[in-house]
Amino acid sequence: MSLQIEMEHHRKTLIVRLKGELDHHTADTVKAQLEREILKGNVTHIVLSMKELTFMDSSGIGVVLGRYKQITSRGGKMVVCDVSPAVYRLFEMSGLFKILHFQDNEHEALSSLEVVS
Template sequence: MSFSVEVEQKQNILCVRLHGELDHHSASELRAIVDRHLEEHNTKHIVLNAEGLTFMDSSGIGVILGRYKKLQPRGGRLIVCGVSAPVYRLFEMAGLFKVLSLEEQESHALQALGEAV
């Protein structure tokens, strides 16, 4: 299966919607897209919508943690939403929920960051 990324800037929040398989081949694409938006826009927070994500390996974890670290100097947060059971288990085993927030839906994540939905 292929991989695609959809991004939408809402004020200072970058909404990133993932579809397909996030593996070592697609991780560099995701990194480049998100980093470009972080540089070009006034992005403080990221909402990562994993609703369409069917698979993720350790490369995906690395990209997500790297973007989290880029938000820290800005005082920002990275919130993950729409996580399937297998991806949730991977996040949990990697300890990501110790640093990232989890919301059920994108609209809840935006509300948590103060964005009117």
């Protein structure tokens, strides 16, 4: 299965919805698209929705961590939401729960960033 990326701007927040598999086959594409969107737009924060992400491997962890570093170096925040049990376990094993902020859904993620309308 491939990966679909949907991006939406909400104030200064880039909402990214991933659907499918984030693995070594798709990681470079996701990284490039997110970097391009962050650099071209007026993006301060990122909400990364994984509601329809069915699989993620260590390459996906690298993409997430890299975008986290990119956005925090600009003074922003990243919130991950709608994490499936399998992907949750990967975040847990990698120790990213100590670094990243997690919320149950997009609305809560936007609220935590104080950008909800």
